Amino acid sequence: MLDAEVARLDCTGLVCPLPVIKLSKAIKAAVPGAVIELLATDPGSVADLEAFEKQTGHKVLERSEANGVFRFLVQRKK
């Protein structure tokens, strides 16, 4: 799954609305199909990513949490 094309977006320590804003910018800068790994500590980011996916159509391929850090893999739609 993970390959060189996965760009990491570290939003740890940032609060709402920054993770979603930074994700939006990163997605716009990415090529269709590209995957972005988003790291966040904002507990609101779980619900926000769900809403982001529903609204924009960019897919959240994976979501997990370890030691208070949420990790999402988001793929830009084609």
Next chain:
Amino acid sequence: MDEEVKRILYVQTTGTELPERSATVFFLAASGAAMDIEVGIFFTQLGPTLLQRGVPETLRVRKGGVTLGHFMEQARDIGVKFYVCQPSLELTELKMQDLIDGVEMIGGAAFNSMALDADRVICF
């Protein structure tokens, strides 16, 4: 008009008199724009005082916190549009040249039309 694009129109009625009520509209608007929603904020009643030159960089949303300008720029940077209405400028004794750049003046008819075109109108 692209029917696929969702639109939200926010209405901000509070101004510099209550700093703790000044930033939420910019958070929510910026989040919406990040989700590819077309977002505008209409400043009416006391809302236009937030747009006065010199206010964004000095108004602190909470003691010791960052300035309102930080949240305002975040919203503008991602494409949120700012609108103001003429009568509320009179109410707050402001003129367009007293306001920060990039604010569009609209009238009541334009506001109502925007409200009908929007998928949701949210008032603060």
